Amino acid sequence: MTALHATPAGLPPRLPVRDRSTAAERVPRGLSPMLSRLAAERATGVLLRERGTLYLADGQIVHAESPAAPGLDVLLTAHGTLSADAWMDAVNQADERHGAARLLLDSGRIAPGTLELCHLGALYDAAYFALAPSSTPGRFRYGTGHWLGPVRPVPVTSLERETLRRRVLLDRIWPDHAADSAPLARADPPRPPTLTGRQQAVLALLDGVRTAPDIARALGRPTFHTLVDIRRLAAAGVLSPRPQEPAPPPLPTRSAPRPPGERPAPNDPDVALLKRVRDALEAL
Amino acid sequence: MANTETSLKEALTSIEGATGVALVDYTSGMALGTMGGSKTFDLSVAAAGNTDVVRAKMRTMEHLGLKGEIEDILISLSDQYHLIRLLSGRGGNGLFLYLVLDAKRSNLAMARHQLKKIEQDLEV
Numbered sequence: 001m002t003a004l005h006a007t008p009a010g011l012p013p014r015l016p017v018r019d020r021s022t023a024a025e026r027v028p029r030g031l032s033p034m035l036s037r038l039a040a041e042r043a044t045g046v047l048l049r050e051r052g053t054l055y056l057a058d059g060q061i062v063h064a065e066s067p068a069a070p071g072l073d074v075l076l077t078a079h080g081t082l083s084a085d086a087w088m089d090a091v092n093q094a095d096e097r098h099g100a101a102r103l104l105l106d107s108g109r110i111a112p113g114t115l116e117l118c119h120l121g122a123l124y125d126a127a128y129f130a131l132a133p134s135s136t137p138g139r140f141r142y143g144t145g146h147w148l149g150p151v152r153p154v155p156v157t158s159l160e161r162e163t164l165r166r167r168v169l170l171d172r173i174w175p176d177h178a179a180d181s182a183p184l185a186r187a188d189p190p191r192p193p194t195l196t197g198r199q200q201a202v203l204a205l206l207d208g209v210r211t212a213p214d215i216a217r218a219l220g221r222p223t224f225h226t227l228v229d230i231r232r233l234a235a236a237g238v239l240s241p242r243p244q245e246p247a248p249p250p251l252p253t254r255s256a257p258r259p260p261g262e263r264p265a266p267n268d269p270d271v272a273l274l275k276r277v278r279d280a281l282e283a284l
Numbered sequence: 285m286a287n288t289e290t291s292l293k294e295a296l297t298s299i300e301g302a303t304g305v306a307l308v309d310y311t312s313g314m315a316l317g318t319m320g321g322s323k324t325f326d327l328s329v330a331a332a333g334n335t336d337v338v339r340a341k342m343r344t345m346e347h348l349g350l351k352g353e354i355e356d357i358l359i360s361l362s363d364q365y366h367l368i369r370l371l372s373g374r375g376g377n378g379l380f381l382y383l384v385l386d387a388k389r390s391n392l393a394m395a396r397h398q399l400k401k402i403e404q405d406l407e408v
Binding site: 124 | 316347
């Protein structure tokens, strides 16, 4: 004890402590600090993230797209709500002043309620993937709108709250996200459960090649909704994800130590987990 | 021809005793639109929770092998009625209308009838 006090110079410097009150002001709490900032400054433009794109107007989300989610065109045309021709006409005629949505409504080919709900479905679905944890920072391009035009803008806080709720919902059903993107195959549980009509439609498309987004597109349903069914089927043991790639022959490398500087395989599940943890910490 | 907002507004203003209404997607549990409610009654939370009610009933019917479709579900509390009316959306997702009524001020049979009419106007 005396030794410590006698040599104050030998003590390590105090570790820096982040002032949480000012940190909260600087980085608003949310899934993407950048998105919260754009909402605060009422920005208009396009936010490009690793797994999807969000379109903003006056700080609100007006549209979202993701390679993992079927587009509005698929949701509208798959069930005969709108003919593919009518959709193409509106897309081709859309310009800066008259968005495709306005043209569709004016032509009377679709009811406002139908378009609004399909659009919200597509928006929240794509945004769920666009806001997924990413390994690269997002980029924002100011200024450009979307050719669809306004339907029903969604506040950023609502979108983030719903995206978080969806993550919790999926994890509550079956806390393993391996089935979300891997090719899916049928499995034979000893006691097959009773399946709903929606689940049977999903099950009929399992062939060991199709992934969840493929199945969603084939059925004309949002991918998140398909994931709800897929996680339930996985929990019931009716479905199992197949490994992404057949494992390469491990013999030559098994005993050899990894060369210095070589990084672990990027599809190591721990890396994905660590990225999610990092994103969650950054959002604090 | 009505959008979600006008339909929900109509439900809230024209149905006697209505204190809150929501249009809910029951696969995701998301409220696609809400109107009414209060600080102590969060309609988004009610929407997500009642999704489980609808799902449980549907599963039970499948276990029993019942082929009929659910038209509506009534939950009566000591001072409120909660009415759930199922509708099928064109986007391939099941939806339901969720209506909260003050038990003292409402006419249940009338409310059911009006909710059915609002569903027809909604064109989802």
